[in-house]
Amino acid sequence: MEVPPLRSILLLLVCLTTALVRAQDLTQKIVPDRTNSAKQQEKPYVILISADGFRHDFARKYQAKNLLRLSGQGVAATAMLPSFPSLTFPNHYTIVTGLYPAHHGLVNNTFFDVKRNERYAMGNKRAVADSSWYGGTPLWVLAEQQQMLSASFYWVASESAIQGKHPSYYYIYNEKIPIDTRIQTVKEWLQLTEEKRPHLITFYFPEVDHAAHTHGPDSPETGEAVQFIDESIGKLVATVDSLHLPVNFVFVSDHGMTEVDTKNTLSLPAAIDTSQFIIPSGDVMLHLYARDKRAVKPTYEALKKEARDYEVYLTEATPAHWHYNKKADRYNRIGDILLVPRLPKVFNINGRKITPGKHGFDPTIPDMHATFYAWGPAFKEGITIETFENIHVYPLVAEILGLRYKKKSIDGKLKVLQPILK
CATH class of the missing domain: 3.40.720.10 (Alkaline Phosphatase, subunit A)
Structure with missing residues (x-):
């Protein structure tokens, strides 16, 4: 097993200490x-x-x-x-x-920015404090x-x-x-x-x-x-x-x-090839960011055929009253495909415990x-x-x-x- 260099270990300790201090800063x-x-x-x-x-x-x-x-x-x-x-x-x-979220850039609690090749998550203190995420x-x-x-x-x-x-x-x-x-x-x-x-x-x-x-x-x-x-x-x-x-x-x-229904949750659909898409965590909506845009159309068509208890949208064709589509997406942060469960269903793609109270829907x-x-x-x-x-x-x-x-x-x-x- 390769041992990390001392400099990397020290840097990790500094980052962890900074995060801990920041989390406890009163x-x-x-x-x-x-x-x-x-x-x-x-x-x-x-x-x-x-x-x-x-x-x-x-x-x-x-x-x-x-x-x-x-x-x-x-x-x-x-x-x-x-x-x-x-x-x-x-x-x-x-x-x-x-x-609207598509106009200010915080399109979800957790999302992926294609241009930056980075994820934003509300639990990531570094990202939350980084002004470049906010329009x-x-x-x-x-x-x-x-x-x-x-x-x-x-x-x-x-x-x-x-x-x-x-x-x-x-x-x-x-x-x-x-x-x-x-x-x-x-x-x-x-x-x-x-x-x-x-x-x-x-x-x-x-x-x-x-x-x-x-x-x-x-x-x-x-x-x-x-x-x-x-x-x-x-x-x-x-x-x-x-x-x-x-x-x-x-x-x-x-x-x-x-x-919501905590017992009969939705798994990640079989039509999704996880090697082809980046999928941030989510339960009331899944964003699929294509690594190769050529995967979008066939995946969308396959999802539409197999969809049960959830809706499938291309970013170009979401409901107008959402103000949440490719044209509105000023920071290119909305997924290429969106999966939205129908109440009372929610997704559980990580095997975690699902809590009974949810929001995020229409x-x-x-x-x-x-x-x-x-x-x-x-x-x-x-x-x-x-x-x-x-x-x-x-x-x-x-x-x-x-x-x-x-x-x-x-x-x-x-x-x-x-x-x-x-």
């Missing part, structure tokens, strides 16, 4: 020498909150009294449509860029470019210097910081001097997604997670209200959740629908609006903060949500 990152301009100091504030996996009906289903009360005082949408695929990373980044201009970058400070207690891509800019205050993602500490940090941010005070804050909750994946959307554990978030929102709002600042709250989720399926509530001085009071696409949150937040952007640079339209503003 410290706040502060970008020095930034201040709000005099003009931006006069602007209101927005706290953009995401509760991962908080399906559109969870607040009522599990009687989230604070959220029901606060949204009743402001604006509640019947639901909010996630973008396709209804997964965490694509949709969190859509909300803060106003772009569009996130709201915090837009704010910082216009000399308005921002802060993030987690959001997809917030720990990456996109266009050379981090939020002025941010954390490397971890789940070890207690909620009361996080709420206290938000209070401290808003108590900074006007020159140093962030006007845009992002805040993220993973609990409902974790519980609903592991136990299913109808489980007592999911109900407990909803209650935890509701209590935390009550504490956060009370804490912020005590400061008497013009703070607006926008509460969203990235997607919904549904129950956004028009009701169980995939997300949540949108908003309240604060910028919003009208006591109104309910119809379901809308999540691409429209970006121009709404930009309008409240008075941030300029090129209308053609995003997919969202201000006219969709402008009527909810005073």
Whole structure:
């Protein structure tokens, strides 16, 4: 057996140590020498909150009294449509860029970039922090470019210097910081001097997604997670209200959740020659990236003949409402062939345990629908609006903060949500 050279061993140890330190990093990152301009100091504030996996009906289903009360005082949408695929990373980044996933580049939680010959995976800390993976201009970058400070207690891509800019205050993602500490940090941010005070804050909750994946959307554990978030929102709002600042709250989720068949799962179809395709892991959708494009057509035709309990698409011919096809794919990151299971079926190509709660399916399926509530001085009071696409949150937040952007640079339209503003 060949022994690796000492230099390779040392390099591996350094990489492992760096990854471990980064994973356990609980410290706040502060970008020095930034201040709000005099003009931006006069602007209101927005706290953009995401509760991962908080399906559109969870607040009522599990009687989230604070959220029901606060949204009743402001604006509640019947639901909010996630973008396709209804997964965490694509949709969190859509909300803060106003772009469909095929336009901003995060086309899945895990995907392959043909040009780079690399995989992106949400569990890969190095990739997550690499700004070259991210298109569009996130709201915090837009704010910082216009000399308005921002802060993030987690959001997809917030720990990456996109266009050379981090939020002025941010954390490397971890789940070890207690909620009361996080709420206290938000209070401290808003108590900074006007020159140093962030006007845009992002805040993220993973609990409902974790519980609903592991136990299913109808489980007592999911109900407990909803209650935890509701209590935390009550504490956060009370804490912020005590400061008497013009703070607006926008509460969203990235997607919904549904129950799937964990026993009768789908294997990798026999028609696929794995030597001909790169296939990143997935259960609610499989991307097939052809090593040789000549393999695409015969494989597609064979899959169409054998397909049971799943749909087969060429990238050129996916449903129009997905905005997820070869023409839309600005970064060439969508597979040549897509396999999408029909509910309640999911793929299991790695032999791993399948959890009962899943998302990632067509956004028009009701169980995939997300949540949108908003309240604060910028919003009208006591109104309910119809379901809308999540691409429209970006121009709404930009309008409240008075941030300029090129209308053609995003997919969202201000006219969709402008009527909810005073």
